[in-house]
Amino acid sequence: MSLRLINIARSALFAQRGALEIIGHNTANVETPGYVRQRPVLASIPGAITGEAGGGVELTDIRLLRDEMLATQIRGETGTLGRERALRSTLLQVEQVFTDVSAGGLALRIEEMFDAWAELGLSATSSTCRQNVVERARLAADTISERWHALDNLRVEIDARLGASVDRANSLAAEVARINQTIGGAAPGSARNDLITRREALIGELAGLCGAEAIEQEDGIVDLVIGGRRLVEHAQVNELRLVPDPAQPGMHLVALGQTVAPDGLRGEIAGRIEARDKFIPGYMQHLDTLATTLADEVNALHSGGQDRAGNAGGDFFSYDASRSAATLDVLSTIIADPGLIAAAQSDVVESDGTNALAINELRNRRLFAGGTETFSGFAGELISTIGIDAESAQTRLDSRELLLEGLQSAYADQAGVSLDEEALDLIRYQQAYTAASRLMQTALDLMKAVIELT
Numbered sequence: 001m002s003l004r005l006i007n008i009a010r011s012a013l014f015a016q017r018g019a020l021e022i023i024g025h026n027t028a029n030v031e032t033p034g035y036v037r038q039r040p041v042l043a044s045i046p047g048a049i050t051g052e053a054g055g056g057v058e059l060t061d062i063r064l065l066r067d068e069m070l071a072t073q074i075r076g077e078t079g080t081l082g083r084e085r086a087l088r089s090t091l092l093q094v095e096q097v098f099t100d101v102s103a104g105g106l107a108l109r110i111e112e113m114f115d116a117w118a119e120l121g122l123s124a125t126s127s128t129c130r131q132n133v134v135e136r137a138r139l140a141a142d143t144i145s146e147r148w149h150a151l152d153n154l155r156v157e158i159d160a161r162l163g164a165s166v167d168r169a170n171s172l173a174a175e176v177a178r179i180n181q182t183i184g185g186a187a188p189g190s191a192r193n194d195l196i197t198r199r200e201a202l203i204g205e206l207a208g209l210c211g212a213e214a215i216e217q218e219d220g221i222v223d224l225v226i227g228g229r230r231l232v233e234h235a236q237v238n239e240l241r242l243v244p245d246p247a248q249p250g251m252h253l254v255a256l257g258q259t260v261a262p263d264g265l266r267g268e269i270a271g272r273i274e275a276r277d278k279f280i281p282g283y284m285q286h287l288d289t290l291a292t293t294l295a296d297e298v299n300a301l302h303s304g305g306q307d308r309a310g311n312a313g314g315d316f317f318s319y320d321a322s323r324s325a326a327t328l329d330v331l332s333t334i335i336a337d338p339g340l341i342a343a344a345q346s347d348v349v350e351s352d353g354t355n356a357l358a359i360n361e362l363r364n365r366r367l368f369a370g371g372t373e374t375f376s377g378f379a380g381e382l383i384s385t386i387g388i389d390a391e392s393a394q395t396r397l398d399s400r401e402l403l404l405e406g407l408q409s410a411y412a413d414q415a416g417v418s419l420d421e422e423a424l425d426l427i428r429y430q431q432a433y434t435a436a437s438r439l440m441q442t443a444l445d446l447m448k449a450v451i452e453l454t
Contacts, residue, residue, distance in 0.1 A: 011056030086271030211266025227264025305342030305355030313342020
């Protein structure tokens, strides 16, 4: 009888001590990001013989208090948020390219160029006015070209960042695979739970980078997939990699195994690719249209006029048709000799500025957007479009952040450590441990009394 009582007390001491250690572990990790609190699971030990009293208590499991459904939702929203965050960040950089809206912006530079043509039309004999036309036209062309090159450089920068993001994603995937391997051979317990918690943090970061989703397998193993294709399968990693984009020389696409641009790719990587391949090229095309139309319309009128010497005017602007905004400039011969500007339309070449005035009138012609926009309006529309896109991206980002915050709050209500709850559990298990100690002492006293009687 005394020996059974000692065993019961012994099991209680071990079980309550284990529970206290778990509570202490929770308390120690109250500020650890992503930590999921653990709870001891106690069960009674049945008696060895039918009809005999039970054999005490044992710690049968250490349970993670987490909602798997909420965790899955959080990973999904994290991937979407990563995309929106990368897209918004890139559009902010685009906005910085066009910060000079009021001073030195596209529309203002174009208007200044037309003002110079108007002045020349009224003072066709003025060498100063001719030089001013060249300078203002070159400034307008440079403004267009600088914006185009800034956007092109941003695309190159985004492409370079893809490499770092892919490397980071592969590193995280490799660590998830190593944890899978360790968990596969680990016994249930706090150490295994800590590995699972660590893996969840890695998966969350991966979701933000590439939108990876987790699929639970047997024995606590987790596979990661992107669009149904395995990124991690048990302890094996199928790495992401960059491959040349055949449609855009110098740029890269992301591949998973042999699949290029896999469906389901989200997160920061997808946001950067979308900004690089959709938004920025659209802005660059807008600049190309502006440059081509400006050059063609001015050249058409200029070619029909006469320069100071009475010779027929040729082109005023030059550009490469494949990269019009990037290469727009005043002809080098006119830069060297502003007298070649065809300001006249009559035989009275010296004082005639009617062609210059006709070129000035181009500012009022609605040549864009189906005949609804002038040069200045079309240039301003680009700034407006960029602003609207950036504002929309910010709105979507705010919405996603709010949604994710709500999910994380609901998840933390269960998974997060509450010091008040831990304190109550600490008192409860401490009292149980104290009672077990007294039971042990009582059993030992009974054992001593029995021995003394013999």
